[in-house]
Amino acid sequence: MYIDQLGVASGVVVLFIGVSLISLMYSRYKVLDSPVKQLGRRILLSLILFSAGGIGVIVDSLSKSQLWFLAAIPITISYILAVSAGVHYIRRIMYIGNYRQEEVSEKWALTGGYITRKSTKDLKELLMLLKENSNGLVVIGREPEEAFLRSSGVKPDRYIWLSRTGSPNSIDPAKLHMLQEEILRFAAKKGGRIVVYLGGFDYLLLYNDFRSVAKFLLNLKDHLMMKASLLIINLPEQTVNKLQESTLMREFKWLDEGRLLSEIEEIALFGIMRREGPSNAGTESSQGKSGDD
Incomplete structure (x- = not known):
């Protein structure tokens, strides 16, 4: 051999x-x-x-x-x-x-409206990164918060349960105006720059006609954009027909996860550099003063 x-x-x-x-x-x-x-x-x-x-x-x-x-x-x-x-x-x-903080902030703002087929579990990495680099993550879902945390592994800053039970942190899916008010109240409290992930689209359609839901989403997106915020909508297959889907796509874009991750990555890296810079400078400065004394 x-x-x-x-x-x-x-x-x-x-x-x-x-x-x-x-x-x-x-x-x-x-x-x-x-x-x-x-x-x-x-x-x-x-x-x-x-x-x-x-x-x-x-x-x-x-x-x-x-x-x-x-x-x-x-x-x-x-x-x-x-x-x-x-x-x-x-x-x-x-x-x-090469950018000052203000220039980076202006270059990339968490704004706009996107549609995705993926659930929060599939988008865990993206949502966690969005949460870390925004002023807060809001998730709207069909299940209670505890069940959502177990299934997704994502802990939002604010969770809204679409339910008619009247439980704490729940909102009746038929009351779209209340849902919008709650989201915008959170955005105002945080000073804007939040991320909203809306699940339970099919559940909203059980208690509202498509036109009402579409108007609610378009109005919500516009208000969030004014607050430099981002809206991501989960739209599972066959939730709406082709005509209804095309209506939504006139105002929303398909979520490009890779592109968004790349943009967030730039901000995150800049944040790391910025946090380390002043800290190191301060340490050197204090050491220099100690030496002078």
Whole structure:
């Protein structure tokens, strides 16, 4: 049986290094916060490909056939992925660093209206990031708050339960004006810049005709835009017909999760830089004064 012992040893070393780094990186990845978690995800993928390259080296060393590509391809892709991830985040930091806080704030405001098929559970990462970089997250849902927290893993700043039970924090789905008032009251209290995720669209249609619900959503979106806020509507498949859907799409856009995550990422990175900057400066300043004294 053909065995290239040096090649096998090299492959084992590469595989051992890759698996060890994956284990180390994964333990760090679990506690990372967005947007740094996205960088961690890319590094993890790079390490997995690097480990696969180690397996490729071993396979090539056990065969007389020329199977070097089994190692070369994944290791090369791993290298490219790691370098591109690093360059991407360096460019982000340099780009954001060229803006003052006021300019960044004006450049990206949480405004507009979007429609998505995804639930809060599917949008957990996005909603958590929106919550962290806004003045508050409001979620309107069909289930009680406790059940919502268990199913979605998202804890909003304000949860509104669409229910006719009269329970605390619930609003009758037939009273759209009360629902709007409650949302706008929260936005005013927070000084604007909030995010509203509206679920239970089909439940609203049980107690209101489509025209009333559409008017409510358009009016709510306009009021929220005036307060530099964002409205996201969950619209499951077959909730409305094609004509009704096209009516909504005249005023709303399909949610582009990737684009929105990218924009929030810029603000989040800027916030990290801004928090660290004054703190470090203050520390250096105090140290300098202590030295002078």
